[in-house]
Amino acid sequence: xxxxxxxxMSPHSITALKYAVNLSNDLDAELHVxxxxxxxxxxxxxxxxxxxxxxxxxxxxxKVVAGILPLVKNDRIPISxxxxxxxxxxxLRYSNLNDIDxxxxxxxxxxxxxxxxxxxxxxxxxxxxxxxxxxxxEVVKDQLQSNKILMALDNKVLDNEITFRVPRGLASRLGxxxxxxxxxxxxxxxxxxxxxSNYLGDTMGDVYIKKGTDPVREIKKxxxxxxxxxxxxxxxxxxxxxxxxxxxxxxxxxxxxxxxxLILPE
Numbered sequence: 001x002x003x004x005x006x007x008x009m010s011p012h013s014i015t016a017l018k019y020a021v022n023l024s025n026d027l028d029a030e031l032h033v034x035x036x037x038x039x040x041x042x043x044x045x046x047x048x049x050x051x052x053x054x055x056x057x058x059x060x061x062x063k064v065v066a067g068i069l070p071l072v073k074n075d076r077i078p079i080s081x082x083x084x085x086x087x088x089x090x091x092l093r094y095s096n097l098n099d100i101d102x103x104x105x106x107x108x109x110x111x112x113x114x115x116x117x118x119x120x121x122x123x124x125x126x127x128x129x130x131x132x133x134x135x136x137x138e139v140v141k142d143q144l145q146s147n148k149i150l151m152a153l154d155n156k157v158l159d160n161e162i163t164f165r166v167p168r169g170l171a172s173r174l175g176x177x178x179x180x181x182x183x184x185x186x187x188x189x190x191x192x193x194x195x196x197s198n199y200l201g202d203t204m205g206d207v208y209i210k211k212g213t214d215p216v217r218e219i220k221k222x223x224x225x226x227x228x229x230x231x232x233x234x235x236x237x238x239x240x241x242x243x244x245x246x247x248x249x250x251x252x253x254x255x256x257x258x259x260x261x262l263i264l265p266e
Contacts, residue, residue: 016106146229
């Protein structure tokens with residue numbers, strides 16, 4: 001597997017990078033670490049400035065990578081590179097061109113989801129990426145803190161089995177199961193897509209159907225009460241997940257959950 005961890009050298013991105021290193025160790029994955037810088041439109045007057053910024057960014061990235069080398073246990077030295085350009089577009093382009101399986105990103109502030117709501121680079125990448133994105137809150141320690149992985153699903157059909165390739169691979173290599181949670185407002189003949197069991201195979205754990213009128217709030221409550229180590233959601237065009245990308249009372253509730261969030265493109 002190939003992991004990509006963008007960094008801006010801030011404390012929260014370093015937390016995510018350490019998490020990425022430890023996850024790479026556990027899964028024997030190849031880790032790519034990149035950063036990006038922006039300068040005004042190129043011209044002769046800005047050329048020296050661009051060169052200086054690039055040199056500083058490369059030096060800073062080299063120091064960061066050197067700092068995490070003692071954590072690397074699989075003899076795979078992280079691949080690192082600095083780019084000039086918009087950070088969001090750089091991350092998306094690099095991920096596509098290098099067949100990245102998982103993008104791991106830090107999020108600023110109290111927790112991952114609040115920043116995800118208010119326009120961070122993580123939010124923008126998660127909203128557009130064709131690759132799964134794992135958002136790591138700053139308060140989270142540098143590795144999985146619980147062996148419980150929870151996937152919150154609605155009752156819509158999931159047409160793309162590839163959606164489940166990464167979580168299935170993660171769970172399988174870590175020897176874990178993925179529990180399923182569905183919040184139902186009323187009785188449903190098929191609370192979740194029955195093909196999910198085929199998609200997850202032997203990594204599928206227990207299925208929990210809970211009653212509730214506010215899915216996002218109920219997911220947050222369940223995850224906290226059950227010491228979930230990773231929460232998984234599918235990014236759909238129309239679903240309760242969209243609440244995570246809008247400012248509102250409900251979104252604020254789940255934003256208080258300090259749990260790594262794996263966002264899967266449908």
